[in-house]
Amino acid sequence: MALRLYNTVSKEKELFEPVNPGKVGIYVCGPTVYKPSHIGHAVGPVIFDALKKYLTFKGYQVTLVVNITDVDDKMIIEAANRGISVAELADEVSASYFEAMNLLGVDSIDMFPRATAHIEDMFDLIRKLMAKDAAYAVDGDVWFDVSKCKDYGKLSHRKTDDQLSGTRKLASESKRNPGDFALWKKAQPDEIGWQSPWGYGRPGWHIECSAMSMKILGETFDIHGGGMDLVFPHHENEIAQSETATGCVAAKYWMHNGLTRVKTKSASGEWQDEKMSKSLGNVKTLKELFAEYDPLLVRFFLLSTHYRRPIDFSAEALDAVQKGMMNLLRTIERVGRITKTDIFKLGCDLSLLESKAQDRDREMVKEAGQAQLRYLEALDDDFNTAGALAVLFQYSTVLNRYIDQNQLEGSCDDNARTVLAQLGAMITSLGRVIGVLTGPLNSGASDNDGLVDQLMQIFIELRAQARKDKNWALADAIRDKLKAVDISIEDRPEGAVWQQKK
RNA sequence: GGCGGCGUAGCCAAGCGGCCCAAGGCGACGGUUUGCAAAACCGUUAUUCGUGGGUUCAAAUCCCACCGCCGCCUCCA
Numbered sequence: 001m002a003l004r005l006y007n008t009v010s011k012e013k014e015l016f017e018p019v020n021p022g023k024v025g026i027y028v029c030g031p032t033v034y035k036p037s038h039i040g041h042a043v044g045p046v047i048f049d050a051l052k053k054y055l056t057f058k059g060y061q062v063t064l065v066v067n068i069t070d071v072d073d074k075m076i077i078e079a080a081n082r083g084i085s086v087a088e089l090a091d092e093v094s095a096s097y098f099e100a101m102n103l104l105g106v107d108s109i110d111m112f113p114r115a116t117a118h119i120e121d122m123f124d125l126i127r128k129l130m131a132k133d134a135a136y137a138v139d140g141d142v143w144f145d146v147s148k149c150k151d152y153g154k155l156s157h158r159k160t161d162d163q164l165s166g167t168r169k170l171a172s173e174s175k176r177n178p179g180d181f182a183l184w185k186k187a188q189p190d191e192i193g194w195q196s197p198w199g200y201g202r203p204g205w206h207i208e209c210s211a212m213s214m215k216i217l218g219e220t221f222d223i224h225g226g227g228m229d230l231v232f233p234h235h236e237n238e239i240a241q242s243e244t245a246t247g248c249v250a251a252k253y254w255m256h257n258g259l260t261r262v263k264t265k266s267a268s269g270e271w272q273d274e275k276m277s278k279s280l281g282n283v284k285t286l287k288e289l290f291a292e293y294d295p296l297l298v299r300f301f302l303l304s305t306h307y308r309r310p311i312d313f314s315a316e317a318l319d320a321v322q323k324g325m326m327n328l329l330r331t332i333e334r335v336g337r338i339t340k341t342d343i344f345k346l347g348c349d350l351s352l353l354e355s356k357a358q359d360r361d362r363e364m365v366k367e368a369g370q371a372q373l374r375y376l377e378a379l380d381d382d383f384n385t386a387g388a389l390a391v392l393f394q395y396s397t398v399l400n401r402y403i404d405q406n407q408l409e410g411s412c413d414d415n416a417r418t419v420l421a422q423l424g425a426m427i428t429s430l431g432r433v434i435g436v437l438t439g440p441l442n443s444g445a446s447d448n449d450g451l452v453d454q455l456m457q458i459f460i461e462l463r464a465q466a467r468k469d470k471n472w473a474l475a476d477a478i479r480d481k482l483k484a485v486d487i488s489i490e491d492r493p494e495g496a497v498w499q500q501k502k
Numbered sequence: 503g504g505c506g507g508c509g510u511a512g513c514c515a516a517g518c519g520g521c522c523c524a525a526g527g528c529g530a531c532g533g534u535u536u537g538c539a540a541a542a543c544c545g546u547u548a549u550u551c552g553u554g555g556g557u558u559c560a561a562a563u564c565c566c567a568c569c570g571c572c573g574c575c576u577c578c579a
Contacts, residue, residue: 028579029579030579031578031579032577032578032579037579038579040578040579041579042579043579044579045579069577072577073577074577074578156505156506156574156575157505157506158504158505158506158574158575179576180576181576181577182576182577204576204577205576205577206576206577225579226579227578227579228506228507228573228574228579229573229574229578229579230574230578230579231506231573231574232505232506232574232575232576233574233575233576233577234576234577234578237576237577256579257579258507258508258573259572259573259578259579260579261572304514304515304526304527305514305515305516306515306516308507309507309508309515310507310508310572310573312514314513314514316513316514316528317513317514317515317528319528320513320514320527320528320529321514321527321528322528323527323528323529324526324527324528325527327527327541327542330541330542331542334541334542378516384516384517386515386516386526387515387516387517387525387526389516389526389527390515390516390525390526390527391525391526392526393525393526393527394525394526397542397543400541400542400543401542401543401544403542403543404535404542404543405543409542467537470537472537472538475537475538476537476538476539479538479539479540488540489539489540490539490540490541491536491539491540491541492540492541497540
């Protein structure tokens with residue numbers, strides 16, 4: 001099976017072949033840490049974390065790097081507004097970013113390099129460009145000369161002429177070409193900055209990514225990712241800098257994820273979230289979102305749409321996906337209950353399954369094999385996680401039917417139990433490939449002292465007694481009243497189970 | 503103005519030349535099950551893919567036009 005990925009440069013799905021056999025380097029543009037992370041910041045990390053997990057599953061040794069921009073104009077303004085230093089602001093915001101990533105199950109990022117820790121590397125890169133006359137200093141600023149990059153525009157597919165006509169600003173006096181961009185920007189002595197060969201200042205936005213990706217992953221690495229909004233100018237400029245300096249292709253595959261549609265930029269430059277405010281109240285930061293929806297559900301939600309498509313966050317969509325995901329988890333838990341096994345931790349071994357299968361299991365085992373095949377095929381096709389998850393839903397239905405038809409709920413012998421556990425593990429082991437369905441959702445029983453747990457035990461016992469006495473009115477009243485406070489009770493063969501809606 | 507993306511059932515969403523009288527999820531409606539529910543299972547829910555043309559033996563998938571959303575055009579993932 002061969003993975004094909006859509007490359008923004010060629011606008012086609014290309015066969016994935018790493019630069020170095022067996023190894024993959026991925027660089028993704030991370031956040032500027034000036035304000036709490038919003039939903040959009042979750043998309044890239046979740047997708048590329050899932051992609052790394054998939055590539056790892058396929059046997060590659062993957063290095064995933066996500067940069068942190070910790071110095072730029074917005075940071076300076078925000079820090080000044082709050083009366084703290086830029087570094088303090090960066091520490092604070094990045095800490096909450098890391099926490100959010102963790103909750104989202106994004107645990108495979110190997111490095112979060114910070115721009116301010118790589119100033120020297122940027123100097124080196126700028127020097128290289130200057131030596132090739134592709135960079136020039138004017139009065140403390142250093143510019144990149146886009147005319148020195150012959151295929152400038154190959155990523156965004158813009159022609160230089162287009163940019164000229166689109167450039168509103170008059171060609172700056174100090175620039176050679178209107179399209180030239182800053183590698184180094186002069187700063188005032190009282191502003192944050194570094195002493196450079198060209199004077200006191202701070203780096204331009206694009207240079208950090210070129211310098212860090214090159215330093216960490218090499219002059220040519222495999223995948224460069226980021227949001228579609230970064231295609232131009234950021235990634236185009238990154239290519240110009242890196243490739244002009246090294247003469248090598250910077251990244252073999254450029255992958256861009258779709259943007260979330262919850263935020264819009266108003267004329268005054270402020271972030272607004274029209275759709276969000278309409279549907280989800282005023283949720284906008286990840287922290288606020290997580291208060292309403294389990295982060296692992298958000299992860300599932302993000303992966304239930306193809307990564308190149310824009311995603312609309314809405315309560316309706318999130319709720320629908322939540323129900324679907326709960327149903328899958330319920331199947332997993334059901335199998336776990338019958339087999340008395342933690343299916344979440346189990347891996348599916350098809351050959352073991354084959355060897356233990358009885359005649360009546362043959363068809364089901366075949367289904368499992370096909371599900372695995374179709375799931376992986378979907379992922380191989382430009383990482384179609386949405387298509388892959390659909391396979392899980394189909395398989396879940398087939399598995400439930402198998403359990404019902406063979407009446408495994410009540411009794412089953414050791415062999416049948418092993419087979420069923422393995423069949424169930426097919427769901428979890430496939431889910432694990434992209435870091436999904438890794439465990440039960442946080443049911444809300446997270447109150448620190450477990451008081452709710454204890455109280456619920458009492459309610460359930462009382463209700464069980466009422467039902468035993470056929471006191472349906474009381475039993476139903478307990479259920480209805482709990483429902484009113486968002487706690488639902490399900491009567492299962494082996495006893496009642498409760499769940500709190502988050 | 504320039505460049506690019508998108509428009510598939512009530513909602514979300516795969517598919518991107520024949521396997522499509524279009525996957526999957528949510529919802530809805532019947533049925534099995536249940537004390538009643540929930541969950542699970544069975545069945546129904548787009549002969550049609552924004553609109554109009556065209557190419558082709560064959561189009562949701564390619565081309566053109568139009569309509570509607572959206573992104574980028576110097577620092578937003």
